[in-house]
Amino acid sequence: MITADRLIAAALMVLSAYFMWHATVLPIGWNGRTGGPGGGAFPFWLSAGMFLAAGGILLRSLRGRSQYSGNFFDPETLQSVVQVVIALIVTVALIPWLGAYVALPLFLVWYLRIFGGHGWLLTGIMAIASPVALFFFFEVALQILLPKGLTEPFFIPLYAMFF
Amino acid sequence: MDLLTSLADGFATSLTPLNLLIVLIGVTAGLFIGAMPGLGSVNGVAIVLPLTFIVPPSSAIILLAAIYYGAMYGGAISSILLGIPGASTAVATTFDGRPMAQQGKAGLALIAAATASFVGGTISVILFTLFAAPLADLALAFGPAEEFALVLLAFTTFVGLGGDDVLKTIVMICLGLALSTVGLDLISGQPRLIFFDQPGFYSGISFLVLAIGVYGIGEVLHTIETSKSAPAVTPAKLTFKELGAGLKEMNRLWKTMSFGSLIGFFVGMLPAAGATPAALMAYGLAKVTSKKPETFGKGNIEGVAAPETANNAASTGSLLPMLTLGIPGSPTTALLLGGMVMWGLVPGPMLFIEQKDFVWGLISSLYTANVAAVVVNLALIPVFVWALRMPFTVLCAVVLVLCIVGGYAPSQKMHDVWLIVVFGVGGYLLRKADYPMAPLVLALVLGPLMEKSFRQTLIAEQGNVLAFVERPLSASFLAVSAIFFLLPLLKHARRPATGRSTGFADEPAE
Numbered sequence: 322m323i324t325a326d327r328l329i330a331a332a333l334m335v336l337s338a339y340f341m342w343h344a345t346v347l348p349i350g351w352n353g354r355t356g357g358p359g360g361g362a363f364p365f366w367l368s369a370g371m372f373l374a375a376g377g378i379l380l381r382s383l384r385g386r387s388q389y390s391g392n393f394f395d396p397e398t399l400q401s402v403v404q405v406v407i408a409l410i411v412t413v414a415l416i417p418w419l420g421a422y423v424a425l426p427l428f429l430v431w432y433l434r435i436f437g438g439h440g441w442l443l444t445g446i447m448a449i450a451s452p453v454a455l456f457f458f459f460e461v462a463l464q465i466l467l468p469k470g471l472t473e474p475f476f477i478p479l480y481a482m483f484f
Numbered sequence: 485m486d487l488l489t490s491l492a493d494g495f496a497t498s499l500t501p502l503n504l505l506i507v508l509i510g511v512t513a514g515l516f517i518g519a520m521p522g523l524g525s526v527n528g529v530a531i532v533l534p535l536t537f538i539v540p541p542s543s544a545i546i547l548l549a550a551i552y553y554g555a556m557y558g559g560a561i562s563s564i565l566l567g568i569p570g571a572s573t574a575v576a577t578t579f580d581g582r583p584m585a586q587q588g589k590a591g592l593a594l595i596a597a598a599t600a601s602f603v604g605g606t607i608s609v610i611l612f613t614l615f616a617a618p619l620a621d622l623a624l625a626f627g628p629a630e631e632f633a634l635v636l637l638a639f640t641t642f643v644g645l646g647g648d649d650v651l652k653t654i655v656m657i658c659l660g661l662a663l664s665t666v667g668l669d670l671i672s673g674q675p676r677l678i679f680f681d682q683p684g685f686y687s688g689i690s691f692l693v694l695a696i697g698v699y700g701i702g703e704v705l706h707t708i709e710t711s712k713s714a715p716a717v718t719p720a721k722l723t724f725k726e727l728g729a730g731l732k733e734m735n736r737l738w739k740t741m742s743f744g745s746l747i748g749f750f751v752g753m754l755p756a757a758g759a760t761p762a763a764l765m766a767y768g769l770a771k772v773t774s775k776k777p778e779t780f781g782k783g784n785i786e787g788v789a790a791p792e793t794a795n796n797a798a799s800t801g802s803l804l805p806m807l808t809l810g811i812p813g814s815p816t817t818a819l820l821l822g823g824m825v826m827w828g829l830v831p832g833p834m835l836f837i838e839q840k841d842f843v844w845g846l847i848s849s850l851y852t853a854n855v856a857a858v859v860v861n862l863a864l865i866p867v868f869v870w871a872l873r874m875p876f877t878v879l880c881a882v883v884l885v886l887c888i889v890g891g892y893a894p895s896q897k898m899h900d901v902w903l904i905v906v907f908g909v910g911g912y913l914l915r916k917a918d919y920p921m922a923p924l925v926l927a928l929v930l931g932p933l934m935e936k937s938f939r940q941t942l943i944a945e946q947g948n949v950l951a952f953v954e955r956p957l958s959a960s961f962l963a964v965s966a967i968f969f970l971l972p973l974l975k976h977a978r979r980p981a982t983g984r985s986t987g988f989a990d991e992p993a994e
Contacts, residue, residue, distance in 0.1 A: 428881075
């Protein structure tokens, strides 16, 4: 779909302009004192290159010479992708609050039972086995503590057992 | 005989029980990852990398290299049994592997793929062993000017040989390099590109965050879209009799396999090329030189052997510039490079002097990984047939959970997990619009080296830009870069209005 190609090229131009604006905080020109470019030069001129290339893509597309063809989205695909992305965002947002050991099983239940249409047996096994495996791998073996949020008090006896 | 002594010392490292176990785990995991449609070596390495903190750094690299290897073997399994390439590197294997399976010769095709992978792996590891030390010696003479020119050369190969839309490739290179400058300026130490004043950006954007986003989340989103219905698995059984017959058949294909290995190794070294084009070229060459080219695509065993030798050889080939020059030859080796830097091992010529044990341990582990992969591959074929029946939704759910947790673990900041989601969605959309992902990841990994070497040269030379062309090595690298950069323009001038470039398939096989 030609519109998607143009929209993405335009979005990349906006992004590179934003990068360029940020880069100007540090000197973007030649620094005579030390020899060589200033700290902002690399990000600035590379973003400028990106701006030009993305602009070229947009221009090419507007002049009808796009090399991109094909259907970008069909409604059904879009729906499943958007669902998964929303579920991911909700899960990540829940992690600091409810903790990884509640948020991730919830995500698995949603994904397997509701999105994937699997039975409760498989869903239940995955939703229970995954956090247990994660706990032993990260907390016990690697000693990396995953965020627990509200559920922190429930882990104190477990900490006492394994550390 | 210096080489053999070093290699023997290396085996002393790689044959320790821990490292042998790691190689076995790595190739088995790699075989599964490679066999799963949608997941290839780069996805496997991106997802597993954060989990490797459990072993010491040198073993972690061996584990990742074993996964890389295993995935190259595994890609063929779903190409043959499902007709869907398990990884893009195994696309060419479907051409003849699928027809063979449909003719009831799935077992033979799997044996051919495994044997060919083994031959490709072995020949290329021997080439690797021969080339590594001399190349590292040569690279010892490199100063910052040469380093800069070499990185530039790596990027221009994407423009000249990548086969993707040139403008889109340039956008991705610039984006990756710009993202690599986030954080503190290397020279002055001042903060730059701190978006929305988020403190998380002060430490920069980790290559791992981008890789997990693009190759983990982005890949799953892509898979959701491409695989709605569960594909039909062709059953395959393997008997010793078949194995014997298969090996006998393969014994006739030495010429094809040797050419495949050579093409794979040398094409694999180029950052922009790698295993997929190498496999396609080897397939093309086997077809052209065959006495019966019309049987290709209809289940010719040579059509399985050629790409499988090439893609395995390419994976070894892409390790060579990564280890000796510090320039990765593929996205997967870019992740290995990032991992090594994270663990305090700086790839490049100095590694061969300062970390001799590690380097030769890794090289010798490629030999053991190769043997382990062929054995595990053939032994576990019934398991793969069963595993390929696993619904995609289960696999996707597990991968997404691993992405979230794996993204959190290294830095233990939710900031990185959010970035992963952003990169995942962004990468998915960009990929849909035909923007190539490999240059983006490579640019983020190589960006700091590029900027540092550029600015160091200019500071040392008091701002004299000609410093880059006054040194012969750096000048020749720059000249080759210029040729690669101009290549698309020349092609455009030669055949106007032929529309879209057909990509690497029409590149001469060098």
